[in-house]
Amino acid sequence: MHNKYGIPPASGMEGFTQTVEGQTKLLVPELSLTERVPPKVPAFFNPAAKLNRDLSVLAYRAYAPRLDEKTFADGFGGVGARALRVAAEVPEIDQVYCNDVNPTAIEAAKQSAELNSVSGRCNFSINEVCKFLMQGDREGERFGIIDLDPFGTPAKHIDCVLRAVLDDGLISITATDTAVLHGVYPEVCRRRYYGMPLNNSYGNEVAIRLLASLIALTASRLELAIKPIFSHATMTYLRVYATVAVNSGQANDVYSNIGYVMHCFNCGHRMSAGEYDGSAKCALCQHRMRIGGQLWTGLLHDRDFVAKMSEGATDPKCKKVLDAAVDEIEIPYYFKGDEISSMLKTNPHSITAVIEKLRAAGYRTSKASLNPGAFKTDARIDQVLAALR
Numbered sequence: 092m093h094n095k096y097g098i099p100p101a102s103g104m105e106g107f108t109q110t111v112e113g114q115t116k117l118l119v120p121e122l123s124l125t126e127r128v129p130p131k132v133p134a135f136f137n138p139a140a141k142l143n144r145d146l147s148v149l150a151y152r153a154y155a156p157r158l159d160e161k162t163f164a165d166g167f168g169g170v171g172a173r174a175l176r177v178a179a180e181v182p183e184i185d186q187v188y189c190n191d192v193n194p195t196a197i198e199a200a201k202q203s204a205e206l207n208s209v210s211g212r213c214n215f216s217i218n219e220v221c222k223f224l225m226q227g228d229r230e231g232e233r234f235g236i237i238d239l240d241p242f243g244t245p246a247k248h249i250d251c252v253l254r255a256v257l258d259d260g261l262i263s264i265t266a267t268d269t270a271v272l273h274g275v276y277p278e279v280c281r282r283r284y285y286g287m288p289l290n291n292s293y294g295n296e297v298a299i300r301l302l303a304s305l306i307a308l309t310a311s312r313l314e315l316a317i318k319p320i321f322s323h324a325t326m327t328y329l330r331v332y333a334t335v336a337v338n339s340g341q342a343n344d345v346y347s348n349i350g351y352v353m354h355c356f357n358c359g360h361r362m363s364a365g366e367y368d369g370s371a372k373c374a375l376c377q378h379r380m381r382i383g384g385q386l387w388t389g390l391l392h393d394r395d396f397v398a399k400m401s402e403g404a405t406d407p408k409c410k411k412v413l414d415a416a417v418d419e420i421e422i423p424y425y426f427k428g429d430e431i432s433s434m435l436k437t438n439p440h441s442i443t444a445v446i447e448k449l450r451a452a453g454y455r456t457s458k459a460s461l462n463p464g465a466f467k468t469d470a471r472i473d474q475v476l477a478a479l480r
């Protein structure tokens with residue numbers, strides 16, 4: 092049977108079919124294209140993660156010129172969707188290393204490499220992720236770029252990634268334990284990420300900052316310093332791209348970017364703090380505030396890098412994510428438009444109109460990259476309400 096691209100299935104791969112993502116042909120399990128939740132057997136492929144992979148192609152293309160060793164490693168490679176897209180669509184990368192514990196997935200990835208005529212630049216292995224990373228490339232060297240996209244939390248594997256990446260290399264790390272990071276299981280969050288989540292209207296911003304903080308603190312323990320250069324999130328995952336430098340001086344400064352976000356569930360006041368002194372009374376209503384963190388309070392995006400990614404973007408969905416990231420001000424929380432309109436008891440305001448009004452009132456204000464229905468501002472909640480009333 093031929094699929095919609097008129098391509099017959101590969102020999103020996105029962106239950107697999109070909110699809111095309113970006114400019115790359117991929118051999119994937121047939122059911123992964125039709126089931127609402129893609130099955131893990133015979134191998135896992137999530138077509139809904141296309142945007143995630145589109146953005147990673149843009150990020151690696153933008154970063155590759157900085158690398159001395161132009162190698163890319165994917166520890167949870169699956170059927171090779173990300174690794175093969177890098178091989179086929181990021182010609183600046185010399186060698187791609189794709190690893191998975193599932194031999195069927197790796198066989199599919201090998202056949203996909205042949206379909207795209209990139210087998211000469213692809214290396215495949217079947218190994219536990221940390222063992223794979225510790226072996227390094229063909230010369231036993233560390234990798235230039237490492238991607239980590241596990242089922243669930245990446246917390247167990249962050250040390251291995253940081254130990255396997257070159258000085259001035261790039262790491263991209265995904266977390267899919269979003270319920271934990273958004274505050275449904277706060278104690279699990281604290282043990283995995285060393286900080287408390289906030290189950291509130293900007294929970295995904297707190298979540299991504301908990302992930303960034305875990306990466307930064309783990310790095311500092313290894314005499315490394317990270318710098319997030321791009322971050323994004325959907326309902327199902329959170330993702331941080333960060334550069335890694337061997338620099339104990341910068342590692343010493345890690346706590347200048349670690350702090351707390353405090354939230355009043357009574358009046359909606361929110362603030363960030365470098366230190367938490369134990370007195371968490373809301374300045375506006377005197378109720379006790381809830382503490383999110385410790386978490387990363389520094390920048391989540393490098394404006395120049397994201398602008399460079401955006402130059403290469405043709406897909407409007409990618410453009411939208413990147414443009415919001417470029418313009419975002421460095422406040423570690425946001426305000427949702429419908430949250431504000433319900434407090435004002437009015438119809439929802441457009442975010443563009445809200446931003447204009449707050450800027451006219453003298454506040455620094457921007458879109459929120461992690462939520463298209465939200466804005467960031469240095470105005471307090473009472474000042475926001477007053478400016479919009």
Ligand SMILES: [Zn+2]
Binds near residue numbers: 355356360373374375
């Ligand atoms: Zn309050």
